[in-house]
Amino acid sequence: MVVVGMWLHRKDMRLAGKPVPLVIDLSRAQDRRILGYFTGGSVLFLMVTAIGSYYSYQFTESVEFCGKACHIVMEPEQVTYQHSPHARVSCVECHIGPGAEWFVKAKLSGLYQVYAYAFDKFPRPVPTPIKNLRPAQDTCEHCHWPEKFSGDIVRSYTHFLSDATNTEYSLRVMLKVGGANPRRGPVAGIHWHVSKDHKVEYLATDEKRLQIPWVRLTTKDGQVTEFRSPSFTNAVNPADVRVMDCIDCHNRPAHIYKKPNDAVDLALALGTIDRGLLSVRSNATYLLTQPYASVAEAMTAIASGMEERYPGDDRVKPAVAALQQIYRENFFPAMRATWREYPEHIGHKDWPGCVRCHDDNHPSADGQKNIGFKDCHTCHEILSQGAGPDLMNLTPGGQEFNHPLEPYDPEFKCHDCHTGGP
Ligand code: HEC
Ligand code: HEC
Ligand code: HEC
Ligand code: HEC
Ligand code: HEC
Ligand code: HEC
Known part of the structure; x- marks a missing residue:
């Protein structure tokens, strides 16, 4: 503004036929005063801008802004998040993470989102998965140490049948979560997939990553095993291959739409x-x-x-x-x-989840191995099932699953019948 003001003033003077030389003379009281106002004003202005941008930065990183600024669009994510174990973790800790690069990326994609919101161009529902989600190493693993040894975790699953008397059929299941660090316990169990000693990669052929016909396991000593569904004969494009991380099982840590x-x-x-x-x-x-x-x-x-x-x-x-x-x-x-x-990838009852790979139909190239489902004991032991005294009687070594009403036919997968709804 100062420069523009000077230029306009000089132009006026020139038009009036009196060119003005630019003289700043600090021995003149007026010049000193103007310089004083200028310096004071600039400092004040910079301070206000700094505080203002700090607060606007804080605001655009807040749960309020991400979850509520464009109310209808983010309402499902915001509400489900508030009832999740991560209700106190802010959106940006999982969706942006630390560092300038992702901050800029997020703000740029934010600009498009403002446009989409203003002109009602957003998809309903918001599609999943997020294609350019930041890898879990940079987000989840800031709080969760991937090498933690979790061992066995016992979970209760409460269910009722849709009969006249609403008969209970609940389960206590011991999940062999295990761990991924050989110094803390055996590298085995469910968290084996994310051990640093090997890499599990896969190719999904649909948008929602529900069809996984190809899997590759690379061990520390460089041994490579490819598992492939016999019906999948296409070539594998390396650009479509994804390294398995936390999100491939825990894809609903925050937005849990209860079935x-x-x-x-x-x-x-x-x-x-x-x-x-x-x-x-x-x-x-x-x-x-x-x-x-x-x-x-x-x-x-x-x-x-x-x-x-x-x-x-x-x-x-x-x-x-x-x-x-x-x-x-x-x-x-x-x-x-x-x-x-919004599919959930953990488990295998209502969505394919683990069974996307573990379906007994992913033989290795040499036919020696297969990613299995039929051996239920690989992943968990059913400690008790049913209702009342049956449910109280725990069997530490595990029981065979006793499917209610009719025996479970292993020719089917659970999600062929179960969908989470009636
Ligand atoms: C604990 C980490 C975490 C937090 C906190 C979190 N999210 Fe997510 N969010 C995820 C994951 C993981 C996905 C699924 C990503 C995938 O499958 O690609 C997701 C997906 C989404 C999606 C895409 C739709 C969907 O459900 O798959 C939107 C939109 C979203 N989050 C917005 C938010 C907003 C807004 C907040 C804060 C109110 C938030 N998230 C907080 C982890 C988180
Ligand atoms: C800012 C820290 C933070 C980040 C980032 C974070 N978590 Fe968590 N997470 C926690 C805390 C704290 C808990 C324990 C909550 C409790 O038990 O009250 C937790 C709990 C969990 C649990 C156990 C949930 C349960 O049902 O008890 C899982 C699984 C999990 N997180 C996965 C993830 C995944 C996957 C991501 C990345 C998308 C992630 N977390 C990102 C802090 C975080
Ligand atoms: C192969 C699937 C799979 C992968 C990959 C996976 N998890 Fe898990 N995780 C599970 C299952 C299954 C459980 C048992 C609890 C449940 O069913 O919710 C579990 C439990 C947990 C828990 C709660 C148990 C505890 O010890 O507090 C946390 C936290 C967790 N996982 C974090 C992670 C993180 C972080 C990653 C990525 C480094 C990860 N998981 C990768 C399947 C997986
Ligand atoms: C690849 C690992 C794996 C295999 C193999 C496996 N399961 Fe599971 N199963 C899981 C996981 C993980 C969960 C927990 C899901 C969760 O926390 O939501 C689970 C949960 C269950 C539950 C409780 C589900 C509920 O919501 O009530 C039952 C019952 C069950 N499995 C039965 C079986 C039977 C029967 C077999 C063998 C035919 C089998 N599972 C094979 C991983 C597996
Ligand atoms: C992307 C494909 C893929 C998905 C999804 C997947 N797994 Fe696996 N899993 C594998 C492969 C590959 C192996 C190694 C098979 C082999 O070497 O014979 C394996 C092995 C295992 C093992 C044996 C680990 C050991 O100790 O050697 C367990 C337990 C297991 N998976 C549980 C699960 C559970 C539970 C889920 C779902 C929450 C799941 N897996 C989802 C690919 C997958
Ligand atoms: C051929 C179809 C079919 C298959 C396959 C099947 N179920 Fe079921 N399941 C049923 C029906 C029907 C009921 C009774 C539903 C009701 O009354 O609401 C039921 C009830 C249940 C219940 C108690 C009620 C509920 O809704 O949770 C559990 C738990 C269960 N099944 C677990 C499994 C598991 C785990 C598998 C896979 C190992 C499986 N089922 C495979 C059809 C099937």
Whole structure:
């Protein structure tokens, strides 16, 4: 502004026929005063800008900004994140990570997102996976040490059948998570995949990475084993190959869209939905999964649907409240986001998950090995299953899985029948 001002002034003077030489004479009081104002003003201006940019930097890195600035678009991610184990980790710690390079990348892609939001050009739902997600070494591994030895972890899975009496069928499963550092325990078990001593790579042939026909294992001594589904005969383009990391199993650490079956099972176990209501498991999952145009429509339909099925029963009111809350936290009609759009890669019951590779149909080139599923004991031991006393009786060595209603037919995979919904 100073330079422009000077230029305009000189131009005016020249037009008026009196050219002015540029003289700054600090012996003149006026010049000293002007210099004083200029220096003081500049310092103040720089300070305000610095503080301002610091706060705008802080703001654009905040959960508020990422999750709420463009309300509808990020609502599903924001809400599901708030109910995840990472609710206190900020979005940028997983999506940007430290360093200037990714900061700039994120701000550039942010510019496109502002445009897409302003002109309503965004996809509904937001597609998954994120193609240029920063590798887990630079994000997850800032907090999680990949070499940690986790050993065996026992988990309970609470389920109910969709029969008239809502029969419980729960499981206690000991997962052999193991570890990836030979000095802390055997490099074995589920976390074996991420050991630094070898590399597991794969090729997915679909957008959502649900079809994995080709896998390569490279050991520390350079030995390479290729596993390939017999029906996949294409050449492998090295650019499409992905090195397996945390995200290939833990792809929903923050945005957990509860499956309606699991959400209702939890409510039944907690008693927020009364187990005594006949067929309530099947009615509740049905009502949750109808195609509603808005949350408001779903709220009314869930309430009237339950009243209709259990007229005059005073156990309905709390059940309706529980179902409405499940809906609000896991279904987002405005963005068409539900568990169906967001596969979860851990496990193998409702989504292919581990079975994308572990399907007994990935023989190695020499035919000596196969990535297996049939041997259930590779990954876990079922300690107990069923309900009541059966569920209390633990078998440390593991039991064979006793599929409810009908024996499990190993010709099928679990996700051929189970989808997480009714
Ligand atoms: C603990 C790490 C973590 C945190 C914290 C986190 N995310 Fe994510 N986010 C992920 C992972 C992992 C994915 C799935 C990436 C993939 O499969 O490519 C993801 C996916 C997404 C997607 C794509 C849609 C989807 O669900 O796959 C969006 C959008 C997103 N996150 C936004 C956010 C916002 C907004 C926040 C903060 C409110 C946030 N994330 C916090 C890890 C995180
Ligand atoms: C800023 C630190 C931080 C980052 C980054 C982070 N996590 Fe975590 N994570 C935690 C903490 C803390 C916990 C334990 C939460 C608790 O138990 O309350 C946790 C828990 C977990 C758990 C156990 C969840 C459970 O059900 O108990 C998994 C799995 C996990 N993180 C995976 C990831 C993955 C994958 C990423 C990268 C996408 C990631 N984390 C990024 C801090 C982080
Ligand atoms: C092959 C799949 C797979 C990969 C790859 C994987 N995990 Fe896991 N991880 C699991 C399973 C399965 C569990 C058991 C808990 C569960 O089912 O949620 C688990 C448990 C965990 C836990 C909770 C247990 C504990 O000791 O606190 C953390 C944290 C975790 N993983 C972090 C990571 C990180 C970090 C990476 C990447 C370096 C990673 N995992 C890679 C499958 C995997
Ligand atoms: C490649 C490893 C692997 C193999 C092989 C495997 N499982 Fe699993 N299974 C898992 C993991 C991981 C989980 C935990 C998923 C989670 O935490 O959500 C699991 C969970 C389960 C559960 C509890 C699921 C639930 O939601 O209630 C059952 C039941 C089960 N497996 C049965 C079997 C049976 C039967 C076989 C053999 C035919 C088998 N599994 C083979 C990895 C495996
Ligand atoms: C991208 C393909 C891929 C996926 C996905 C995958 N695995 Fe594996 N897994 C492998 C390969 C390859 C081996 C080594 C097979 C061999 O050498 O015979 C293996 C071996 C294992 C082993 C034996 C490790 C040891 O001690 O030698 C376990 C346990 C295991 N996987 C569990 C899981 C679980 C649980 C999941 C899902 C959460 C999973 N895997 C998902 C490729 C995969
Ligand atoms: C041929 C189809 C089919 C296959 C394959 C199958 N299931 Fe099931 N499963 C069913 C049916 C039907 C029910 C009863 C559902 C109900 O009443 O809601 C059921 C119920 C269950 C339940 C208790 C209720 C629930 O919804 O969680 C569990 C746990 C279960 N199956 C686990 C598995 C596992 C693990 C596998 C793979 C090892 C598997 N199933 C394979 C059809 C199948």
